[in-house]
Amino acid sequence: MTKSNKLFTILIPIISVLLGLIAGAIIMLISGYNPILGYTALWNGAFGDAFTMGETVRRITPLLLTGLAVAFAFRTGLFNIGAEGQVIVGWLAAVWVGLAIDAPMIIHLPLAILASLAAGALWGFIPGLLKAKLGVHEVIVTIMMNYIALYSVNEIIRNVLTEQETTTDAISPSASLASEWLQGLTYFSRMHYGILIALFAAVTMWFIIQRTTIGYELKAVGFNQHASKYAGMNVSKNIILSMVISGAFAGLAGAMEGLGTYGTISIMSGFTNLGFDGIAVALLGANNAFGVILAAILFGVLKEGAGQMPTGAGVPTELVDIIIALIIFFVASSYIIRWILLRFKKEGK
């Protein structure tokens, strides 16, 4: 039994991915494109050379952090749709500090990162407070907070950080995560040191959740508020804390963009989607820190690689989106595959 169980745990994800790829291939075939060419382009787009690999890592970095943010709130039973807004304010805060202050790197960079953490945390604190004290559902508040973030940040860029420009100046090098060494290694990709911060954040999340009394309380509140109250935990405090930490992770994702990828902040004509993709990453990673790392890698690879499919294989962008969605769908719905496999096994008996 245990032996076949182990086989199952390996088999199911492989089948999931295979099915996703096959489904994508069928779609490509029907539409008259060569799937092998398409998937080759996908592969090359993600791992083809040092540049694409660098860009893939760059894309994974913020996704990993927003994934952690959403996953963290999930552990306390909260649905943080506001990661998007938290990314935006974190981004702004980091760039603002990067522009406004003049200090040696050892002070400036940590300060800019802290600013992004604080901004994201504040953006998480408000819905947390409203949920804990007034019972307002966090989904509604965080959605609204996203819009507040988007439009007020745009106004600040336009009127405070610049004079009616669409993009700020570049931050001072002492606050930048960008690395000439990494860029040189990867033919000018925008890969930056942020990936180390993101991985460190994953370890931090794991540690908080698994090893500390804070995590013990947060999880308990997530599983059962009544029992947590009975056990003497402050449920309100934990809800707020969870949203604050979640927001801080998302704010850090903003810093990755502001201090690493772009070094600036521009007026956004829409959401970055980092926060929304973070929801999928968190769910795919089973809300577990290491699961989130793997899910972020999968997501980042697919997204980055997909860009190559139109130019590399002539597959239209819209079709590429469908194919990527199918692969993710099959991975996420591995439950169905598990069910089918069990059914097969039974009938085989």
Place this chain on the structure above:
Amino acid sequence: MEYVIEMLNIRKEFPGIVANDDITVQLKKGEIHALLGENGAGKSTLMNVLFGLYQPEKGEIRVKGKKVSITNPNIANDLGIGMVHQHFMLVEPFTVTQNIILGNEPTKKGKIDIKKAEKEVQEISDKYGLKVDASAKISDISVGMQQRVEILKTLYRGADVLIFDEPTAVLTPQEIHELIEIMQSLIAEGKSIILITHKLKEIMQVCDRCTVIRKGKGIGTVDVADTSVSKLASLMVGRDVVFKTEKKPAEPKETVFKIENLVVKDSRKVSMVKGLDLEIRAGEIVGIAGVDGNGQSELVEAITGLRKSESGSITLKNKNIKNLSPRKVTESGIGHIPQDRHKYGLVLDYPVGANIVLQTYYKKPYSKASILDYKEIYKKAKEIIEEYDVRTPSEFTKARALSGGNQQKAIIGRELDRSPELLIAAQPTRGLDVGAIEFIHKRLIEERDKGRAVLLVSFELDEILDVSDRIAVMFDGKIVSTMKPEETNEHELGLLMAGSKASGAGESHDKE
């Protein structure tokens, strides 16, 4: 003799477990047949096999002598088998009729003919003396009534065989009495009943025959007339069971716990505890008897800090504990076995070990500087698991996976391990089997003998009479009478609980 249902040599396996092993149950027409077994013995699995939710690995099912294959509940319905679940499956904002016709709506020109349905439902209700108002909303009727709606539902769908899954677990003594009458009228109308239970008294009272299951195995079927409570108990548990809990007379010492003129409102802002006074001394067990809904839950919640008190005082060892946070209350020396162990007592998705430190995780040695020390936590968990005989594969198993009795044992172990001055046990044996009840009663008495104060809240009069040193009857938010158990009886308590004035104690009208 004609059998309506026969389940012959049923075997059902789950990964790693044989839930049913060679069990045979034969139900005669017009009888009430008990299915007796401890929690986790395999009663529910067996009934789910009959109801089509599981397929047996071996054995066969016959209905009226004909072999059948029940692959889903619809087939069971068609064969006239209906189940009254322990947890009701009702839609609260709907009326009784709406609930009953749900999924089976009679239509007239595509519209639901609710008038016709209501008439039919009312007819069935009157026929069997169910006294259900077909147009009442589910949320407006009592738990007992809701159960009757479930019965009505199966009858409306034409069931000839009714399976009752632990029907009395949620009922008051009066409601139980009425349920028994209903069951008898069902039999009189030619229905047959399977009663799943672990309450021996009920079996003796209403059943004709009884099939005993122990650890998944069929032990045998006995005629109830030829057996006794203790015989059934030993069949079920596999050893002799002591019913009357043995205890020395209490040696109460000083008063440690005192409530004066306490007023508590419920979440709808209605006063549920209305100026209640109560004292408990060290070394005694005070049992609060009362019908559910007379303020017991609010009282316990107020003492433990889960609910704010409006006025009055609560003191433990002369220190005020009124309106302290639950944590402060716990730290001041109160242990609490909550009424609803799934909702309050445990984080079901935490391992047993993590549940053991639910109130102490932030203290040394379980954590240092906010970092948990799992070695210490699991060491403690192991101790408690051993000492309190919690049957679990390991301390790392999720609490959810444990049987009710073992969950309760884990809670009790956790609460007693802190050596509280006052132990509050609210419905500590609810839904548990004989073995676990015996164990828990013994533990409560042991605590008393160690000189601790114990407050027992229970809706089971047997338990109150058996375990308490002093009984306080609670009615309408107040303690209306206190007495010693040896000076009263079930009948008198029943009257007091129903709100009539205290009569002369010691009279005994009701002997079993």
Place this chain on the structure above:
Amino acid sequence: MRKNKFILLFALLLSLGLILAACGGGGSESESESEASGNEGDSEESSTDFSAAMVTDIGGVDDKSFNQSSWEGLKAWGEEHGLSKGNGIDYAQSNDKADYIPNLNRLIRDEYDLIFGIGFELKEDLQKVADQYPDTYFALVDDTIEADNGVSITFKEHQGSFLVGVAAALKTNTNKLGFVGGIDSPLINKFESGFIAGAKSVNPDIEIEVEYAESFGDAAKGKIIASNMYNNDIDIIYHASGGTGNGVFNEAKDLKQNDPDREIWVIGVDRDQHEEGQIGDHNVTLTSMVKRVDVAVQDVSNQTMNGEFPSGEVLEFGLEEEAISFATTNEEAMTDDIVSEVEEWQEKIASGEVEVPQTREETEAFVDGL
């Protein structure tokens, strides 16, 4: 349990990698095959080794506006020289800001000689790659870059906007006009300024409501803004908002369909958006401020191919270059009177008699001077 999930995910990733690697291995053969066949095709069909490609902004290549116009220009140029998509010319679409750099690099790696960045949003990224890859030529549309291997293509949109403003002022019955901008930025302010100046030159009492959607791709928002404007008695809306403008058209068409007698109009931008305005027998497109990005794209492509890359220059395309004009496709709406008066103003601009404002301050001064 947790461990299981971990293993599960790990296995998943590993398997993904393996499968993709397998595909990659299998694919390289067919790729080289197709490359070979591609080369054959090259030698037969194309008359030039020169290749050009473009990176769209978020609006996408079918935005019925700016990106589409650019691609049409590149396509026309390609056809002239025997090139087709994926074979000498190509585009890469961007779904978000983060895509610009990978898309640019993709085209650089595919060894295109000239790469267009369409839209001011690509400014920073195009500047960056221009510095990194000095051997490739880059052209930025709608903003300026500074590099020897870069050229900036800008337009005098204020001039065209002035002309459609004149047309709107002559057409309106309510004396109320609307302007829907994409992102509030110096570029779009040029459209706004020209439009206001044009309308007020005809009739200083005309009111103009200005709204920005803060997006070039949010049709839903464009529809809401348009709905509000039309409700407020505004009868003509000029949009300079890319894909957002599709919402403006949709709202106008919806209203027109419900009440065919209602006189409401949209003024298109970048391309002649006559097609977008067609609803039954009616057409709500009054005119369009036509910005011939396609002309500019073809022009720069030709120059570069012929070895005359306008290194580091800022090319300004305006009325004089015939890269800015107004559409007269809707003959029913653009009566001869209107057309002739607009043409008068066009001459005044061309002759320098009228200096069209480009910023809000200049507009204020201009309006005060009327």
